[in-house]
Amino acid sequence: MSQIFPIDTVGHDSDVVFDNIGMTFGTKTGVTQAVANVSGVIPEGKFVSVIGPSGCGKSTLLDMVGGLLKPTKGTVSINGETVTGPRRDTAMVFQEDSTLHWRTVLDNVAFGLEVKGVPKADRYESARRMIELVGLSGFEDHRPGQLSGGMKQRVAIARALAMEPRVLLMDEPFGALDQQTRQFIGRELLRIWEKTRNRVLFITHDIQEAVYLSDEVWVMSARPSVVKEVVTIDLPRPRPEGTHTLPRFRELEDHLWELVKVEAEKTLGPGARLA
Amino acid sequence: MVSQSLMVPPSEILIRLAEIVPTDRFGQDVARTLTTILVSFTIGLVLGVPLGIFLWRVPAAGRILEPFIVTGYAMPTLLFYPVLLAVMGLNAGPIIVIAASMSLIPIALTTMVALNAIKPILHKLANSVSASPRQYYLKVLFPAATPLIFPGVKLGFIYAVIGTVAMEFILASQGVGFRAGFYYRELNTADMWAYIAVVIVLSVLVNGVLTWLEKRIRRDML
Amino acid sequence: MSTDVTIPSGIITQQSADRARVIRDNVWRAAVLVALVLLWALLSTMSDLVASPADSLNALAERFADGSIYRHLNATLQAVVIGFLIAAAVGFPLGYAIGRSKFLGAVFDPLVAGAFAIPRVIFFPILLQIFGVGVGAQSAMAALAAVFPIMVSTTAGVRAINPLLPKLARSLSLSPLQTVTKIYIPAMAPSLMVGIRIGFSIAFINVIIAEFFAARAGLGLLALRAYGMLDLPTMYGIIVLLAAIALAGNLVLWAIERRLGNKL
Numbered sequence A: 001m002s003q004i005f006p007i008d009t010v011g012h013d014s015d016v017v018f019d020n021i022g023m024t025f026g027t028k029t030g031v032t033q034a035v036a037n038v039s040g041v042i043p044e045g046k047f048v049s050v051i052g053p054s055g056c057g058k059s060t061l062l063d064m065v066g067g068l069l070k071p072t073k074g075t076v077s078i079n080g081e082t083v084t085g086p087r088r089d090t091a092m093v094f095q096e097d098s099t100l101h102w103r104t105v106l107d108n109v110a111f112g113l114e115v116k117g118v119p120k121a122d123r124y125e126s127a128r129r130m131i132e133l134v135g136l137s138g139f140e141d142h143r144p145g146q147l148s149g150g151m152k153q154r155v156a157i158a159r160a161l162a163m164e165p166r167v168l169l170m171d172e173p174f175g176a177l178d179q180q181t182r183q184f185i186g187r188e189l190l191r192i193w194e195k196t197r198n199r200v201l202f203i204t205h206d207i208q209e210a211v212y213l214s215d216e217v218w219v220m221s222a223r224p225s226v227v228k229e230v231v232t233i234d235l236p237r238p239r240p241e242g243t244h245t246l247p248r249f250r251e252l253e254d255h256l257w258e259l260v261k262v263e264a265e266k267t268l269g270p271g272a273r274l275a
Numbered sequence B: 001m002v003s004q005s006l007m008v009p010p011s012e013i014l015i016r017l018a019e020i021v022p023t024d025r026f027g028q029d030v031a032r033t034l035t036t037i038l039v040s041f042t043i044g045l046v047l048g049v050p051l052g053i054f055l056w057r058v059p060a061a062g063r064i065l066e067p068f069i070v071t072g073y074a075m076p077t078l079l080f081y082p083v084l085l086a087v088m089g090l091n092a093g094p095i096i097v098i099a100a101s102m103s104l105i106p107i108a109l110t111t112m113v114a115l116n117a118i119k120p121i122l123h124k125l126a127n128s129v130s131a132s133p134r135q136y137y138l139k140v141l142f143p144a145a146t147p148l149i150f151p152g153v154k155l156g157f158i159y160a161v162i163g164t165v166a167m168e169f170i171l172a173s174q175g176v177g178f179r180a181g182f183y184y185r186e187l188n189t190a191d192m193w194a195y196i197a198v199v200i201v202l203s204v205l206v207n208g209v210l211t212w213l214e215k216r217i218r219r220d221m222l
Numbered sequence C: 001m002s003t004d005v006t007i008p009s010g011i012i013t014q015q016s017a018d019r020a021r022v023i024r025d026n027v028w029r030a031a032v033l034v035a036l037v038l039l040w041a042l043l044s045t046m047s048d049l050v051a052s053p054a055d056s057l058n059a060l061a062e063r064f065a066d067g068s069i070y071r072h073l074n075a076t077l078q079a080v081v082i083g084f085l086i087a088a089a090v091g092f093p094l095g096y097a098i099g100r101s102k103f104l105g106a107v108f109d110p111l112v113a114g115a116f117a118i119p120r121v122i123f124f125p126i127l128l129q130i131f132g133v134g135v136g137a138q139s140a141m142a143a144l145a146a147v148f149p150i151m152v153s154t155t156a157g158v159r160a161i162n163p164l165l166p167k168l169a170r171s172l173s174l175s176p177l178q179t180v181t182k183i184y185i186p187a188m189a190p191s192l193m194v195g196i197r198i199g200f201s202i203a204f205i206n207v208i209i210a211e212f213f214a215a216r217a218g219l220g221l222l223a224l225r226a227y228g229m230l231d232l233p234t235m236y237g238i239i240v241l242l243a244a245i246a247l248a249g250n251l252v253l254w255a256i257e258r259r260l261g262n263k264l
């Protein structure tokens, strides 16, 4: 059910390939080695989640794929091209509310396309499609201030999807939502993804969420981090509501929890024991 | 203690107002005061916003210059008024210099504070969609900062009004502030009150318009 | 990674880095000051209307040496301090009350905002008639000018208080006095400082304006007289003195803010 690194890092041209990447931050007071060494491949049409203790470098990893950070070691490549900056074929969704509060929902969803220079009629057309896809029809002219937290995150997802990315990068997109909203919007995301099937790199600290959504879960070690284990989620798709109760789901969840627990205890310091 | 001449019945002030308002000179005074205010404010805005952006972009400059800016804020810059009069003559020029310098500082400071208050996630978002610097300023920074900058702009406008009227009041050749001070010196208390009333009405109107604008901007953008 | 070692040493290096930065900033500030003085010196060689820095400081020193400046310095400082204290005594409690009460807010917000927008110097003639020419009128002018900014920032400060804090106070059953001194005042300290800073500045500026208009003594009057007699060095000397007073006042307020900031 799981394979231990090193894995085969030679992917196809169209894959997202991490080739021995590492990130060390230089600060005024010294250096922080956030990511030590990560190699791996996100294959075409796969949903990959990353879990790991907080501060282990998950966001850093994602930002490197998004071109917001340049790795200090190794390269990330997409389609065989090394990532040197934000690309037109990647789109990001963040944990914090990143809606532009002065724009309507429609203009928020169209924002990425607008920046790309897509003509107004075209970008509104795709924005409307995405708004429908994320279930916000009827809210086109509302402003973020009138929406709930979950709806704002859907706006952010629609904005990312409207850019028709080959790689969708999501950094704990549901982290600020309550448990119920979180589960609901997770199912929605899966429903949408079944249609688009772009590659997703999804960061979360919620093990259940990771199992439910993903094809693969990468477990990161404490900082300086490596991918400790890649767990293949061999649950059939599509995954209906009762998936959480399948014995296999429980097994995978328990296995991941064991892996994460060890790392979390390292992060919390000597003597820390988690149940 | 209160001298007789201070007590002017409101009816008399109103009568004087009714007589003064239709005159050409009143029109000229109001026109002069309003143009001085507008020119001063415009200069304050045109210089203040870029200064605020600079102080935000270069935090070290903001830190280093802060004591100078705050001291300049607290200093009666009007002390330069006599010198400016000597250089530029008894016209609107010296008043504009002082009123613009008073108007500029709150605008620059709130611009800096507003830009600093923008959520870091918006910078990240702009970056992630590869927004150009121009798109970044026009589509993200300014819209995000405007509701927060506006109170400073409002304050800048009020300072332009205060600076203009105060300088006119001390020494000028025209303007409603000048006229109030002039009639005080002439011991024409009724006309002095009439012009004080004009200044009050003008300021309250300006404040009303600015407050209305502020509400609109906040409603549309927050 | 043993965080228990890196964190303390990190804090220590952080502190020394901060100290190094403060020193660097102050060196830069001194450089800016020198540049300003040089610019001034340059202007003085170009225009007869600008006295040189050396002449100005000499003229100022002379005024201190022969004691003729003290009468004026006293008049100005007295007016600023008295005016500010009156404005504070009225402005802080009223601003607080307006911020706490919905009803008072609805009634007084527009009035205070309107009064804030009026150039208050325009009322100086009336103050002159009430108090006569002298420190009384200048103090009243300073009070009238400073009271509204103090009220506005106090009201804004009360309203910006985290709504959970009053709840916390009730849950701990604090007395009203304790609620004010232990919750409200510390929570409002930054806006109170803003009120004090703006209040002082405005009191100071308005006293000088008022002295320009009519006074028996005061630095504004002295500067205007010096200008009238074309004694430009004295005039610029007084400008330097006023800048020094403004700077000193602000340095004191910064020091207080920093101590409050460390304590809170």
Ligand SMILES: Nc1ncnc2c1ncn2[C@@H]1O[C@H](COP(=O)(O)OP(=O)(O)O)[C@@H](O)[C@H]1O
Binding pocket: A025, A026, A027, A032, A034, A053, A054, A055, A056, A057, A058, A059, A060, A061, A223
């Ligand atoms: N810009 C930066 N400069 C210095 N250190 C950073 C920076 N960004 C992140 N770090 C550090 O790198 C480590 C990993 O951060 P992050 O990727 O945000 O963790 P995660 O998302 O897993 O919680 C943390 O210790 C963090 O303090």
Ligand SMILES: [Mg+2]
Binding pocket: A058, A059, A060
């Ligand atoms: Mg993170």
